[in-house]
Amino acid sequence: MTTSGHKRKEGTESIRCYELDWLRVIAVLVLVFFHSSEIFTKGWFHIKNDETSRIFDSLSSFIYIWHMPLFFLVAGASTWFALEFRSGKEYVEERIYRLLFPLIFGILLLIPPQSYYENVQKINFSGTFLEYYPHFYEGIYPKGNLHWGHLWFLFYLFIFSLVPLKLFLELKSDDRKKYISKFANRFSKGHSIFLLAIPLAAIEIPLRWLFPGFQTFVTDWANVFHYLLIFIYGFLLYSDQRFKRAISTNMKLSVAIAIPLSIGYIIIIPLSESAFNGFMANPTSSYLLNHPETVLYYIFMMVFKTFGEWCWLIALLGYSTKYLSGRKKIIRYPSGIAYPFYIFHQTVLITIGFYIVQFHASIWLKYFIICISTIALTYLCCELAKSNRISRFIIGMK
Template sequence: METTTSLRRYDLDWLRFFAIILLLFYHTGMLFSSWGWHVKNEETSLLFNYWMIWSHDWRMPLLLFISGAGTFMALGKRSKAQFVRERFTKLFVPLAFGMFVIVPPQIYFERIAEFSSFWEFYPTTFDFDPYPKGNFSWHHLWFIAYLLIYSILILPLLAFLRKPVSQGFKTFMEQIFTKPVAALMIPAVIILLSQLVLRPYFPNETHDFQDWAYFVFYFLFFAFGLIFYSNPKLWDSLGRNRKIFLSAAVLILIPFYGSFLHFRGAWSLPMNPDDVESFFDVTSIFLSWFTVLTIISYGQFYLNRPHPILKYINEGLYPFYILHQTVIIVIGYYICKWDLSIWAKYWIISFGTLEICLGIYFGLIRPFNGVRFLFGMKPVDAEKSEDLKNHSFKTT
């Protein structure tokens, strides 16, 4: 009998789409929030901070959790060597291509005053001097770099979970995590303990394989996604407990925003500044896990159904992720100079980025096997490739 987790999970496909689209609006918001970024609008608004501080805590953990589940599916009937080759093609090739082609315009527009043109700037990429001192970086593609390493690190566990000998371990996990309070608290406490040990020594999120606290933080979401997905009964229990997870995700917002508003000066908590900051960090960890569980559980219950458009969305999400931040920065640099309100600029950049990325995808990526390879996509046969070219040029 085929298990639930060996079937196509349409809910994960829809949630992956949701998470990537959220990144589009989040990264556009970085132009207008009070936080520093590569390119900024002259006028900023704290309204962006209020929703972005919340979504920041779960947007990437959600993607890592989904990626962990997807990695369990990716092994399939492949050998370990085949799995590593597939991960290399899908992850390392787009990462290398992105670092030399997609990311450099981001750095150029951040430092445009230092160069007479992009072509004067571009050779400095090959100095291989790491950003921010130099001009060589993977910027938002850190997610791909980390996912590649996570996939290799998790391979022994992944191979174990695919063998019959793992049934005892799966049953043990099932007995624990099908209980909603345990599913909420035990992973959250494990993640918290890792951060209590590591963050005093590695406090910053630098995405350079030296931010060990955040490296472990994201890896644990990836690992829990794989573990939960490996057992159909455990996975199905998430949907049944969705209301409890939602209650926890809502209630945690009280201490989360309570401490955040303390930083904003809305009120003063009876704690010293260091204690408030520690309290906020701890609350953020619980918010991350509670929110990811809530989204996964409701997605499982309501979104696990196919749609004709879903296969086209799935195919284009990866290239869209690779492209989106560069497009935001390039068009944002110019649109931020326009004499418009913040919100007008925000929506123009958001939907302009969406349209440009779709145009690049349908016109330059999807029809051509060579370009598909650079963006981590599977090739299409010659006949289908010709059809894609004809269709793409008609729609762009």
């Protein structure tokens, strides 16, 4: 999300991959519709509407399959290009500026309003925001209030940028590129690119049961290893042109596979949750022996999710490269504000949503008001942030 360019060296020239800019902008916009839908699902979110809808449950589940993986895939691809023009030291310095500074700013100023409105709605906190602010730093969420909200992505991405950096630098050296060539030779032929979903499933099946996904990092190992692998995949997919051809060849098939897998995932979620709740009420091996469907539902759910996720990622890369990579003038402006839009959007959304859910109106009207208002007001926040050198600095803008 935060790279300053996606330029590939071709001899003495550099060619920018604009499809990555498009995918980043699309992913950021989808966040508004995704987080707005969370208000109307039966699952957890900071604020909730009294009335929920299965349609929003399904919409949220569908977006969940591919959305955050897309962010990390694009970030990994961007890292390949960033290291074309930066040393390892320059890359780390840029990561600190672009990721850690906005994270600190967000925790100090943007996340407290989210926590405030959550506490007003869920535990009837009756004070003002200024009265609540000191309480934000009392304990770690969910037992306390302190958390990083949607900005967890920045910390995860910062760590992911550092952990494989030595490996990435080695792979970009002339004497190590042969390993990338061997990898591309193995996984770019025919339909073999789909085999890269197997390690994703191998991570999800044993870990997701134990670490269901609250983004604390230290107790979130399913997400940590899953997204780290996606990040590395993004780096590798743009390291060799054979992957680009493989993606183009398989993008139609990817959609054909992803659609039924996504439908299967959405259908099996309530079955798996019901079986899992039964196990949690009696967490013994004898329960699992007497209810083997608990494990089967879970395994199928993870397989549908991971293979569907990988197929959607291939399709998104393929179709964006085919139809969007040449539209550079259109994407230039939205690409420039995508990062601050991500940083501001959820605070704006929760603030608006807190008041909108109190209206006596249809669930769909509320949803669209929240989405449209969030986009408009977040855009204004981005424009205000751009106009000042200090604000540009603290949110990591160039």
